[in-house]
Amino acid sequence: MPPSQGSAHPFRLLGVYAALLAVIYALVFFTGDHSPKPKLGIDLQGGTRVTLTARTPDGNEPSRESLQKAQEIIENRVNGLGVSGSEVVIDGTNLVITVPGEESQQARALATTAKLYIRPVLGATQPQAGGAAPQQPVPGAPSADPNAPGQAPATGDPNAPATGDPATPAPEATTPAPQSRVFPAQAPPTPTPPPADLTPAQQQAKEIADAKALRQSTDQNMQQVAVMSMDCTKPDPLAGNDDPALPLVTCSQDGTEVFLLGPSRIDGQEIADATSGFNAQQARHEVNLEFRSTGTDAWAALTGEYVNKRVAFVLDSKVVSAPQVQQGPQLGGSTSISGSFTADSASELANTLKYGSLPLSFTTSEAETVSATLGLAALKAGLLAGAVGLLAVLLYCLFVYRMLGFLAGFSLIAAGFAVYGIIVLLGRWIGFTLDLAGIAGLIIGIGLTADSFVVFFERIKDEMREGRSFRSAVPRGWARAQRTNLSGKTVSLIASVVLYLLAAGQVKGFAFTLGVTTVLDVIVLYLVTAPLLMLASRSPFWAKPSVNGLGSVQQIARERGAGQVRPKEMSR
Numbered sequence: 001m002p003p004s005q006g007s008a009h010p011f012r013l014l015g016v017y018a019a020l021l022a023v024i025y026a027l028v029f030f031t032g033d034h035s036p037k038p039k040l041g042i043d044l045q046g047g048t049r050v051t052l053t054a055r056t057p058d059g060n061e062p063s064r065e066s067l068q069k070a071q072e073i074i075e076n077r078v079n080g081l082g083v084s085g086s087e088v089v090i091d092g093t094n095l096v097i098t099v100p101g102e103e104s105q106q107a108r109a110l111a112t113t114a115k116l117y118i119r120p121v122l123g124a125t126q127p128q129a130g131g132a133a134p135q136q137p138v139p140g141a142p143s144a145d146p147n148a149p150g151q152a153p154a155t156g157d158p159n160a161p162a163t164g165d166p167a168t169p170a171p172e173a174t175t176p177a178p179q180s181r182v183f184p185a186q187a188p189p190t191p192t193p194p195p196a197d198l199t200p201a202q203q204q205a206k207e208i209a210d211a212k213a214l215r216q217s218t219d220q221n222m223q224q225v226a227v228m229s230m231d232c233t234k235p236d237p238l239a240g241n242d243d244p245a246l247p248l249v250t251c252s253q254d255g256t257e258v259f260l261l262g263p264s265r266i267d268g269q270e271i272a273d274a275t276s277g278f279n280a281q282q283a284r285h286e287v288n289l290e291f292r293s294t295g296t297d298a299w300a301a302l303t304g305e306y307v308n309k310r311v312a313f314v315l316d317s318k319v320v321s322a323p324q325v326q327q328g329p330q331l332g333g334s335t336s337i338s339g340s341f342t343a344d345s346a347s348e349l350a351n352t353l354k355y356g357s358l359p360l361s362f363t364t365s366e367a368e369t370v371s372a373t374l375g376l377a378a379l380k381a382g383l384l385a386g387a388v389g390l391l392a393v394l395l396y397c398l399f400v401y402r403m404l405g406f407l408a409g410f411s412l413i414a415a416g417f418a419v420y421g422i423i424v425l426l427g428r429w430i431g432f433t434l435d436l437a438g439i440a441g442l443i444i445g446i447g448l449t450a451d452s453f454v455v456f457f458e459r460i461k462d463e464m465r466e467g468r469s470f471r472s473a474v475p476r477g478w479a480r481a482q483r484t485n486l487s488g489k490t491v492s493l494i495a496s497v498v499l500y501l502l503a504a505g506q507v508k509g510f511a512f513t514l515g516v517t518t519v520l521d522v523i524v525l526y527l528v529t530a531p532l533l534m535l536a537s538r539s540p541f542w543a544k545p546s547v548n549g550l551g552s553v554q555q556i557a558r559e560r561g562a563g564q565v566r567p568k569e570m571s572r
Helices: 010-030 064-081 104-109 200-215 220-229 294-304 344-353 372-401 404-429 436-465 470-502 506-537 552-561
Strands: 047-055 087-091 094-100 116-126 248-251 256-261 273-281 284-291 309-316 319-323 334-338 361-370
Touching: 010 404, 010 506, 047 064, 064 094, 104 436, 116 294, 200 220, 200 248, 220 248, 220 256, 220 334, 256 309, 273 344, 284 344, 294 404, 294 506, 319 334, 372 404, 372 436, 404 506, 436 470, 436 506, 436 552, 470 506
Parallel strands: none
Antiparallel strands: 047 094, 047 361, 087 094, 116 256, 116 309, 248 256, 273 284, 284 334, 309 319
16 A cells, blocks of 8 residues: 555655664764775776686686685685785686785785695706707705805704705815706707697697696606706796606796706695794795694605705795705704795795695786776766766756656665665675776666656656546555556566676676665665655645646646547647
């Protein structure tokens, strides 16, 4: 039944809506961080969005479980950076990382596979430009000087860490060592061009397989060829896909050395914790590792076996550092990695190692950076578009419906207050961020709300054409209009839900805000618009044709009652 028929009172309905607004803004100002500002997306406050494409060794699509595991690990890494408003979503077979704010450049490092292995160094030499065979290789023999960079402290402390700068080559090694092997000059293999009919996934799988066959061979001749042909200036197709049970030929992260490494002795999964810090004695930044119990035993065995030799910390198939074990076995469950680290890079590596390695390796297929200046301009443009849309709706309502347009404007303002408060709360509770697509959904919501007014007003005009007064036409018009409006809003809400479930990225924000405004439109229609028109129908002032703009409709009703209406007028 319509409100004016006694089942509800207009003032009570308006009071219910006022109470809802009071509850919403009480939560806004007295819960959370008390900030009345919504959480803005990357395109409004600036930041970075990185799209990652998974690379599998066989070229097949990654499983849903592996993508979800990678999503969870990257989310932990993002949270470890302390950056708010970030998100990691699965988009098909890709991961999309969105990190808003000034620190968003760190998003580019979050996709590190972080497969860490500790391998013994069997040989080391300097790379040659273009992978040419080195004529005079520089052996990676340990320095006899206990104060040389990269030495573990020669003290009696069994917990002393093996630090990570590569050892300074000695002019002459005192004793032969396996890692001092001289690789004879041989011609590197000529790469075979891939078949033209391979898909991108098959091409990636072939590159990984070829790299494994060359750089992880157990044949010594093939290992020598791999060392000679290694080009440290090119992207590594094997990154994060090396087999820890096989030897590995790879480069240092800074590209200054080529290593021949033995099979992995310790897996990064044995790391219990990783922190970064500054070593005041060595005046350098380090990453400190704490091993689990099984890792502690393996570390003691490795350092006991490789005294005065080098061991390599290999992250995603690149050597982060290759320190020399000065004494062993080291019985403690801790060590440290040092290299060309800054405070930020050491912190990022520690954060990456702390939360474990990804089950997949990824390549960055797309990276988008939005500056804060551009984001502010986009926000202003979106707000301006919303204001223009609201003003256009109000002018239309005033032009067509006269003073009734003011009631429509008041309803829009009431809906706007509710939408703003809800968006602020959703940003705190579920991490919803308002972006340009979301603002577009809000602007379309203004049009849908105005459509509800038009349907209601036209139903009132239909009743008045039948000869009813403005007072009696309002409740009858409401009874007819609410069925039409509910049908339209239901269709709009279903479309929003389907779009939200099937879409990804920013389109989800559009669908979400459109759905929120659709639901609020129904609430405002019942608790604000209808009660206001019920009150207006009882007022002699609003009943005047010059005020409500319904004079022409009343004239048609009078002519119809007198039998003077023409067919053309009856069809209106």
